[in-house]
Amino acid sequence: xxxxxxxxxxxxxxxxxxxxxxxxxxxxxxxxxxxxxxxxxxxxxxxxxxxxxxxxxxxxxxxxxxxxxxxxxxxxxxxxxxxxxxxxxxxxxxxxxx
Numbered sequence: 729x730x731x732x733x734x735x736x737x738x739x740x741x742x743x744x745x746x747x748x749x750x751x752x753x754x755x756x757x758x759x760x761x762x763x764x765x766x767x768x769x770x771x772x773x774x775x776x777x778x779x780x781x782x783x784x785x786x787x788x789x790x791x792x793x794x795x796x797x798x799x800x801x802x803x804x805x806x807x808x809x810x811x812x813x814x815x816x817x818x819x820x821x822x823x824x825x826x
């Protein structure tokens with residue numbers, strides 16, 4: 729990773745039911761692709777699956793919600809609202825850990 733990229737958060741948890749949760753937030757240089765200077769993913773899904781159960785990210789630049797095999801472009805209003813929406817979508821027993 730370049731010197732101009734800082735890992736702010738990188739946590740992963742695998743569960744006995746075969747699901748995995750990962751939060752990754754990077755501080756990146758402001759650019760056309762990342763004008764807010766942040767690259768992030770809030771992920772919940774089956775371990776090894778091609779599609780998440782739910783994920784918010786801007787991996788390719790646009791802010792997106794991945795759900796039920798579909799991708800929706802979303803408005804970015806900051807990391808906290810995205811985190812709260814993602815956490816609310818987790819099964820109740822997993823919300824406690826996040």
